Amino acid sequence: MGSSLSCCGSDKIEEAAQTAFGAVNNNSWRIFTYKELHAATNGFSEDNKLGEGGFGSVYWGKTSDGHEIAVKKLKAMNSKAEMEFAVEVEVLGRVRHKNLLGLRGYCAGNEERLIVYDYMANLSLLSHLHGQFANEVQLDWKRRMKIAIGSAEGVLYLHHDVTPHIIHRDIKASNVLLNSDFEPLVADFGFAKLIPEGVSHMTTRVKGTLGYLAPEYAMWGKVSESCDVYSFGILLLELVTGRKPIEKLPGGIKRTITEWAEPFISKSRFGDLVDPKLRGNFDENQVKQAIHVAALCVQSEPDKRPNMKQVVNLLKGYEPNHNTVFNTRLHTVKYTDTLMPLDHHGDDDLDDDATNSSAGYGVFSAIQVQKMNLPP
Numbered sequence: 001m002g003s004s005l006s007c008c009g010s011d012k013i014e015e016a017a018q019t020a021f022g023a024v025n026n027n028s029w030r031i032f033t034y035k036e037l038h039a040a041t042n043g044f045s046e047d048n049k050l051g052e053g054g055f056g057s058v059y060w061g062k063t064s065d066g067h068e069i070a071v072k073k074l075k076a077m078n079s080k081a082e083m084e085f086a087v088e089v090e091v092l093g094r095v096r097h098k099n100l101l102g103l104r105g106y107c108a109g110n111e112e113r114l115i116v117y118d119y120m121a122n123l124s125l126l127s128h129l130h131g132q133f134a135n136e137v138q139l140d141w142k143r144r145m146k147i148a149i150g151s152a153e154g155v156l157y158l159h160h161d162v163t164p165h166i167i168h169r170d171i172k173a174s175n176v177l178l179n180s181d182f183e184p185l186v187a188d189f190g191f192a193k194l195i196p197e198g199v200s201h202m203t204t205r206v207k208g209t210l211g212y213l214a215p216e217y218a219m220w221g222k223v224s225e226s227c228d229v230y231s232f233g234i235l236l237l238e239l240v241t242g243r244k245p246i247e248k249l250p251g252g253i254k255r256t257i258t259e260w261a262e263p264f265i266s267k268s269r270f271g272d273l274v275d276p277k278l279r280g281n282f283d284e285n286q287v288k289q290a291i292h293v294a295a296l297c298v299q300s301e302p303d304k305r306p307n308m309k310q311v312v313n314l315l316k317g318y319e320p321n322h323n324t325v326f327n328t329r330l331h332t333v334k335y336t337d338t339l340m341p342l343d344h345h346g347d348d349d350l351d352d353d354a355t356n357s358s359a360g361y362g363v364f365s366a367i368q369v370q371k372m373n374l375p376p
């Protein structure tokens with residue numbers, strides 16, 4: 001590869017990025033050459049591989065000036081992938097928030113597309129809840145609350161503070177990255193949908209990850225901010241309970257986290273919901289409040305869900321009357337009946353740890369176009 005500009009074969013992407021980032025010389029991002037990223041990642045060696053998702057593989061690297069980076073390398077070049085790359089770059093350029101993983105740079109050569117981020121020393125929330133760090137239990141209750149509030153604030157920024165508003169559409173544990181202080185940074189905006197001013201919802205192809213999908217979105221492709229609220233509710237349940245959004249029971253039956261939690265919540269057995277790995281070390285009122293917020297978020301009617309501002313306030317304990325609401329009930333979406341048949345990806349995704357690929361799911365592939373049934 002030659003100069004940074006010659007690295008970029010696509011005028012369209014270059015243009016999108018420059019529009020998105022405003023001043024081209026903005027110090028916060030730059031165009032990388034393929035050669036530079038190749039050197040930084042030791043030739044994209046297996047040893048440097050951090051993980052793999054729908055878009056491709058992610059590699060740890062170090063630039064010549066000593067900066068630690070994570071390089072996401074697109075696995076296959078086609079027009080769909082190229083489009084998603086452009087969306088990711090465009091959207092990333094619009095956001096600046098302490099709880100959102102911004103762009104460090106990109107490389108768009110003739111044959112490759114790469115996105116460069118800051119390396120997050122504690123990897124993803126998934127790796128701590130269900131992956132390679134799960135047994136170390138570094139996530140005590142305080143950290144879990146910090147992660148819940150921080151990621152809610154990141155999503156709140158996307159929904160309310162950027163114009164046009166952004167719906168993330170793939171909020172999940174592997175897309176919440178943790179820096180060295182366990183501050184959460186929500187990542188992966190390749191699925192994001194920009195919502196024009198004055199539009200309340202849009203109908204779109206379904207992308208995202210089963211288990212986190214709001215029912216109206218999974219079934220009818222109806223996307224609005226409240227789809228992210230639903231996914232956040234599932235994430236919150238996951239954080240509190242340490243359970244996966246969908247788990248496989250003996251006999252191959254799949255059970256959602258809401259199905260599991262429902263009986264405990266209806267009997268107000270909040271303590272029994274908490275991740276046993278915490279060995280009883282948690283703040284009971286905060287647990288109740290977090291479960292209450294999660295229950296509000298995962299209601300099947302999108303209009304009944306709170307917005308992210310309310311979610312943040314409730315989690316912080318600011319929202320008035322928050323102590324009077326513990327007649328919490330959890331509404332379970334019957335994924336088993338209606339949505340499981342959409343899961344074409346086998347069981348691997350449900351059982352694997354964070355090091356494994358979520359091949360068919362995820363940022364840039366996800367569940368492919370669903371049949372768009374009309375609402376009854």
Ligand SMILES: Nc1ncnc2c1ncn2[C@@H]1O[C@H](COP(=O)(O)OP(=O)(O)OP(=O)(O)O)[C@@H](O)[C@H]1O
Binds near residue numbers: 101
């Ligand atoms: N900036 C980063 N710093 C550290 N690790 C990262 C970074 N970005 C990604 N990773 C790691 O790489 C893994 C793969 O990320 P990727 O976004 O490609 O896939 P995913 O989130 O697991 O699945 P999906 O494709 O569904 O989003 C993540 O789980 C995370 O552990």
Ligand SMILES: [Mg+2]
Binds near residue numbers: 053174175187188362
């Ligand atoms: Mg991801």
